[in-house]
Amino acid sequence: MERNAQHAFDAEEVMAYLDGELEARRAAELAAHLVSCSECQEVAQGFRALSERMLSFEVERPSVGMNEKVLAALDAGKSAKASGAKDLAVHKGWKWRGIFSHPRAWAFAGAVIVLAILIIGIPRKGETRLEAKRRALSGLSSDYKSWLSKEGPAATRSDKNVYQTSTETRETDALVPEAAPGPAPPALAGDELKAPENVGPMIVQTASLTILATNYEEASAAIEKLAAAHGGYVEKLDAKSQTGNARELTASLRIPTKQLDGFLADVRKLGHVEQETRENEEVSDQYVDLQARLKSARATEQRLIELLGTRTGKLQDVLEAERELARIRGEIESMQGQGALLVHRVNYATVQVDLNEEYRQVLGSGTASTGMKIRNAAVQGFANLEEGAVALLVFLFAVGPSLLFWLAILLVPGWFVWKRFRVRARS
């Protein structure tokens, strides 16, 4: 196909002319030229022969099955445009496969995963920081507590040496009431609270029991009596008795701390103990703080009284001082009230008793008619359905986004890996 450089038309133009791709004026010129130029005729003949030769690369016709599938998809698409999800997936598949066969795509996916882990990890880190802070604070408070115990006068400590100051030992259940027969609550001396030095660690105790009673009547009657016998009282009592159901009694009792163990031992005898919890909360800090504030308020009060008694001044100043005195007294009273309450909480443990009847189902004991029962059941059923649907929706909204996120992160690359694997296995 070497051509003379001086020739009017080069072989590429002849080719373009044969392909019908030469612009009209040039094509007309070449057509005229071809008539007379044997060299160009030869070139043109070469191209034609090549095209003919290439046509010998034939392929068979497609099968009829192809028509059916495509036309079926066409009809399905017409009836519901969105329903061709699978077909779309088929189409999308090659695109995505194309994307994920690229190494850069994998690098990007990896970066996304690392970023996601970092994002999820950062709040956790913050949390641990918070926890460390909390630990530091609790360390501080225990230091303060040990300081309290050390700074307390030796005489007091030898008198009331029964108290454990370390939080660990206090938290163990057995030690509190047995080794120490109840913390000595600071008593009110007139309208004054006792000095903090005389106070050991103050512990508010709470206990809670769930009892299954065979003899419900006896047990429920006994609770109040037991409380009274141990010097305590009933704070709240709630008894439920529904037809067709086991009866139950919920009682909130206040028992002198020293009597707590004896009382609990007696209550346990009322039936089978299903659950029992004990909690001890230390309130020394609160109490010490309260007393310090009270002391300072008292000092201010004293100074104001002295001022009013000894100095003379303007009427306005006197009135101002009187107002301040009234305010300080109000504060003192409020603090005294708080202190008394705290002392009471320490002196009297709170005991929560849940008494359940061991119930024997009796046939036909219900009062409701059959019709009413069915109606109630239907209403209940509908309510359950509604609740279930709402719960499902709530769950989907709560979990859905993160679930989708992780599915996208984990499953999509996995799916492509599997696809590639499968294709490789096939080929």
Add this chain to the structure above:
Amino acid sequence: MNSDDQLILEFQRGAREAFVELFERYREPIYGFFRRRLEHPARAEELAQECFLALLQNVQRYEPRAGFRSYLYGIAIHMVAAERRKAGREVAENEKLDSRAVEGNAAENSDAGIWVRKALGQLEQSEREILMLREYEQLSYGEIAAVLRMPVNTVRSRLFRARAALKNQLLPVK
């Protein structure tokens, strides 16, 4: 007779027959396109099918810019490229085209066909693609340029190179 571009626009407006007509026109060419480029007839048919399904699904997004044929063969080219990448064949493409022509399709092709396949296998890939689109799919230079996203002049010069190379292999030198 309506042009392809008219038909696809009619189908966009909801005329089912327009698509059926287009499918009838391009069923065999599209199958042939995949068949000449892939080893297995079944896979070629699958991809031809997927090509039409892709057309079907994305018809609303079609815009008559470069013409329907460019659009359709553009889809097909993408699918073939993805298929090759997927199978990790790109590197050994020439050898494969060469060897499978002799081994796999001997029964289906005439001797001349085998030689053409073999000669095509020797060409550089982009030149081979241009030549095949021109000879078998009968695309114009402009359409090839749109499908392969290259300037028309590049298409013309590469086509010329491909033809020259193929001619040297297939036709006796005078």
